[in-house]
Amino acid sequence: MQPRKTDLARDALQAHRAPLDMRQRRLLILCDGQRDLSQLTAMIGPEASAMVIQLIQAGYLMSTAPPEPMPAPVPVAPTAAGPAPASAAPVTERRRSLVAARIYLLGILELQRHPQAAALLHTLQQARSDEQVVAALGSALDALPALTSAGYCERVRQRLFEVLPETHLPQLEQAGAVAG
Template sequence: MQPRKTDLARTALQAHRAPLDMRQRRLLILCDGQRDLAQLTGMIGPDASAMVIQLIQAGYLVSSAALEPATLPAPPGAAPVAAPAPTERRRSLVAARIYLLGILELQRHPQAAALFHALQRARSDEDVIASLHTALMALPGLTSPGYAERVRQRVVEAMPDAHAAQLAHAAIATA
């Protein structure tokens, strides 16, 4: 099967308004009708096939399996192939930091530049989390509130749960 994007997927990728997480967006970008499920699994991870099914059901992908010749049934007595166990999404404080650095760099605003440099200089996890928090709190003043909220969600998705909890605690402490 070589899944490919639908018009809905192309629109969602351009508008950044679809309710897709970073891994789903990455998978949609990779689904060009040329890569098969095995290649996508190698790029995304063992849960790629489940994500492809979800995106097909949501209308973002179409399967080229209907265009391919039918597969042969398993011979009698063959053991069924078990689906791989779902794995934990890879999360990283570094990934969240790099993502937000890229967003701040795109803002072309003096305050965004100062936040960028502060985040870039942060070394310890606590300093990085504090810089992420400061930048996320300032972002609604630099962009639209909706865009700032989507950026915040992506940062939290990229972070390990423990660090995301620290970021949430910092937000509550300053509120």
């Protein structure tokens, strides 16, 4: 199957207002009718086939072939030594990086046309240690609700928390929380 964008998908990508998360947007961009499902899975990850099916059902993608069924998960038998250690990471866990979080928020701050955003951008650029970067990320998240809409701020916060290493999440849990 080689999924292709529909007109709805093209409009959604141009308007930036569709209810799509960043992973769905990335997948839509990659679905050009030239890549098959295995290539998309290699680029996006194991959840690509499920996302393709969702986007086909939502009308964002079309395919000349029916969607392939998702493979059933293979159960893992416990070893004689007992169950697997809790520290074993699941296969589908995304890569997390403080650098990726920093670059993402730098881009968001560059888009804001406000002197406070420019100051926060400068602070984040100058941060060198992990602690300084996390503090600058927190300051930016705290300031964003005053600079942009609540919905946009919440999407930025969610995306940032997707890429931020889990060890830094507790430090930023309350930062940028949008009052509902």
